[in-house]
Amino acid sequence: MSDKTFAIKGNIIWSKDPQTLNIVDDGYLVVQDGISQGVFEELPEQFADVEVKDYSGKLVMPGMTDLHLHAPQYAFRGVGGDMELLDWLNTYTFPEESKYADLEYADKAYTIFADDLKDSPTTRAVVFGTLHVPATELLMDKLEETGLKTMVGKVNMDRNNNPELDESTEESMAATKQWLADVKEKGYKNTQPILTPRFTPSCTDELMAWIGDLKEQEDLPLQSHLSENRTEGAWVKELAPWAPTYGDTYKHFKQLDGKPAIMAHCVWCPPEEVEILKETGTYVAHCPNSNAYLSSGIAPIRHYLDEGINVGLGTDIAGGPELNMFTVIEEALNDSKLRWVYVDESLKPLSLPEGFYLATVGGGSYFGKVGSFDPGYEADVLVLDDSDIKTPIDYGTEQRIERYVYNAQDGGKVEAKFVAGEQIF
């Protein structure tokens, strides 16, 4: 029997739909060859022989997907919260990312990042590297070893850069090709490449067009940033006077083409841009901690959900200072409430089940059938020990997961983690 075939016993929680949690107490999640066979109140007869991993009394939930974060920025997380996006990039981010030309530095930094991501409640992540090919491959090597499933991008950026973090259009193209060839040869099992034009201000139209063509030819996923900050938006208008919206600067070059793409932030999208997100099936990576930290604003996630747009959550390290996805759920709920108070009372705040959904199925679906325990889903599983979130009240599972989200860091502990059926710890 495959070691990816087993059952997990515990108090099992997963999303039924965005508004509702499924809960089976003392239930069995059955996994065969890494794939969920569903959750059962009793172990079904045909699985009577599988190993039962007994986590009775613990909370068992799907792994979470961090849909947007920058690995090279992890080193300075929590420093530099006194600026908005563009100044923050020039002052803190670009100087730090330029250090990744040095593989020795990259090795130190990415070892810390990969170790901490492995220990976190994240099972899947979509990651920005830097423009440097060797460092990005090193990052992929390290992430491969964690057992987490990740997408990683060598960043493209050929304009408006500082001299230490710079590539010409031709260099950017050649480096991208080299990187993709290397990755193919390495034959990773857990990590895969994702095209990563930094954002429109950093990329010439020539480079953007080339990346769009490459996306089409190679059928690759793509990630970038969209309408994060008001000054950024005004700058894009200057840089691309031909584009009706910021979103068109991607769509025009076939980067938003109806195949998987992630746009991080989407705080200030005008209606025409929302239409682009919708019609192209683009994923919004909602990063509320970052959007508060960098004084960007609050994305109208309720509106996006009403429109049927794909939404997941991201830490946006180091725009967001914390790697723990539970804090992202918490901030997403809080900020949706503040937006309801101050911006638009017609958009009601997100609920706990909705936050849970976004962190699991919402972002997970970018990887396929991920983020649920329904039959056929890849078995990404977290076992949570909430015994240090003490209370005299005998709460049921629904309240326990709610309390866990808000107190994950004040007593919560991820006791075990599985990715596609493989036990990580």
Place this chain on the structure above:
Amino acid sequence: MSDKTFAIKGNIIWSKDPQTLNIVDDGYLVVQDGISQGVFEELPEQFADVEVKDYSGKLVMPGMTDLHLHAPQYAFRGVGGDMELLDWLNTYTFPEESKYADLEYADKAYTIFADDLKDSPTTRAVVFGTLHVPATELLMDKLEETGLKTMVGKVNMDRNNNPELDESTEESMAATKQWLADVKEKGYKNTQPILTPRFTPSCTDELMAWIGDLKEQEDLPLQSHLSENRTEGAWVKELAPWAPTYGDTYKHFKQLDGKPAIMAHCVWCPPEEVEILKETGTYVAHCPNSNAYLSSGIAPIRHYLDEGINVGLGTDIAGGPELNMFTVIEEALNDSKLRWVYVDESLKPLSLPEGFYLATVGGGSYFGKVGSFDPGYEADVLVLDDSDIKTPIDYGTEQRIERYVYNAQDGGKVEAKFVAGEQIF
């Protein structure tokens, strides 16, 4: 030599003024009989004989004051984030607080609360109990044992209550007198009583007048709530049509009389109310986590600071779901940024040194000379181990404390804690 006389060696940080941090690396904080003698680069000759507690390389900062929290609500922290204030009180809070009529339940719950508060980065706290005298005295017994310095209030509430959590005006007065007499007899060293009318909707004018008289006669501190939520504000207008503002419903009864009083929240104060806060020296307990969690809003703290109003920070357990004051600093900064974006661009966001100041000196000053290491201050001290907030960057102390604030829960550890010179752990 008193065991409250010693020196602490480490990287020492405290507020110079709200905008600036003092930092002395490898410095010595000298404490004599529990009182700071100042921070020195070298151990002064006259203190050459004192024990040096060597925390070289660690961060050493003043203890933090949690200026507003409800001990009986700790049991349900993190549950019930789907409602605004008044519904939340009726649905979750009042039923839970009614349980404290049962001393056995109170003992279980308050043991957890006192233990967790002791372990937290808080050294001082101003705490709501319930209306029950025995449970409130039990809470005070338990807090006394922690070594933390606290003020605790038996809650007064004689109108608009549910039947399980109710007292008549006469009962409220008699119970308050009994409680104050008991407390005097117990002779606590670390905990003291604070008058606690719940908030105007819960107290008749008759009771409010009596409490105001008592405050004056006994020279007692007082705490309550003010302008937290818009619906609450409208209700107070109905209940007290004679009062020009919600603030006047306290001031009229001599509860805001120029002597120490704390008003929690102050999210929606009109200019006349801000004037009352200012002229009476009232402390605003800013509780940003709660104000987001309960969809209340964001208090204009920059405005209050500009007006010279006293401001400290509070967790507002269980309006705020977390006990860790570092998360309150983080949320105070984040929400001041969101307020700047959406409400008033003339009020610039709070800075990290300002958040640090509010959590230490800001709230600490309600206890006297507390929250600083300047000579003459009571020695409340936290020793922080940030070694698990890993980075390849060799950060200085200023960046390390900034990173600690944002990642306190993802790797930070309070290694030692002192209150008025007494080591708690």
